[in-house]
Amino acid sequence: MKPVLILLAKAAIAAPAHTDMRSIAENAASMLPEWQVLWAFSEQGKPTLRALLDANAQAPHIRVVPLSLPSEPAAVNAISRTVQRWAKGRTGSAPVIDVAPPLSAAMPELIATLVRAVSMPPARAVPATPLPNDAAQVPDHRTRVLVCSGGPCMNAGAGDLWAHLRARQEDEKLRHRAPGMMSCRTSCLGPCALAPVLQVWPEGTYYGGITQDQLDRIIDGHVIGGIPVVELAYAPGGPKQRLGD
Known part of the structure; x- marks a missing residue:
């Protein structure tokens, strides 16, 4: 092999x-x-x-x-x-x-190769054209999943979670499948000690220390099923919390 x-x-x-x-x-x-x-x-x-x-x-x-x-x-x-x-x-x-x-x-060698292999014609000024005034439909999505991309969360694997979330969203057409889901990466969501953190709206439920298997449970139970996965969630307010509390 x-x-x-x-x-x-x-x-x-x-x-x-x-x-x-x-x-x-x-x-x-x-x-x-x-x-x-x-x-x-x-x-x-x-x-x-x-x-x-x-x-x-x-x-x-x-x-x-x-x-x-x-x-x-x-x-x-x-x-x-x-x-x-x-x-x-x-x-x-x-x-x-x-x-x-x-x-x-390897950039110096790559740049030299690209310069010697120029194949695109020189750029020329293009007359300005007005922007189209097209209509746009506002999506009807009940659920929005935010994945924190702050430093501690990225160090704890948030990039992997994001890739997995987007793959499932595409494979299962979750944007168009009821109740409809949108996803986005954000800056710091706050509780860095619980990294990696994601939040699911409209409930605003915080999830921390999430693995890909746990993300699947959140997608199946909360995003699709509409019921927060309480054993993976962390309540806002109150005293400081650690993973596993």
């Missing part, structure tokens, strides 16, 4: 991003025939990094190559923590997994 190379991009909103990643992976595979080359997204879009780790758990070696710029140390650390949490949750053996250096290490 070949070792697996995962090209990890940040996010994909529309189909062209997936097409672009597929092309990058195919070109990389032609230059690295000894590797099975795949791609994933760390924030929004499918497949997620955890999904590919699950699908290739029997590979002898997995190497993750971050493709995002700028190369923030926190982002590389977050990838490593994702891998560690995944390996910790497995039973039995796991493949050797390593993370490649930040993309910035």
Whole structure:
């Protein structure tokens, strides 16, 4: 079985991003025939990094190559923590997994290659056109899920939760399935000691220390079923709380 190379991009909103990643992976595979080359997204879009780790758990070696710029140390650390949490949750053996250096290490050579390969025509001034005055429908969503993206929450795996939430939202059409769900990432939601934190409205229920399995329970029970998962929730106000209180 070949070792697996995962090209990890940040996010994909529309189909062209997936097409672009597929092309990058195919070109990389032609230059690295000894590797099975795949791609994933760390924030929004499918497949997620955890999904590919699950699908290739029997590979002898997995190497993750971050493709995002700028190369923030926190982002590389977050990838490593994702891998560690995944390996910790497995039973039995796991493949050797390593993370490649930040993309910035190869930028001078990449920039020189791009400059020599310029293919787009020079930009020309385009006459200004009025903005369209189109109508827009206000969505009818009962539920909104907020995922905290503050520092402590990201360190505790909020990025993985966000990717998993968005994947389920897309797979199960939760935006259009009654009662209708919208999701968004926020800045700090407040109770950093309970990281990772998410909040479900309209009830405003706070959930802390959430894993992906627990997020599935919240989606099934609270978002779809309309009943807060009280054993995972933390009441607002009162004395300070710790995880597990």
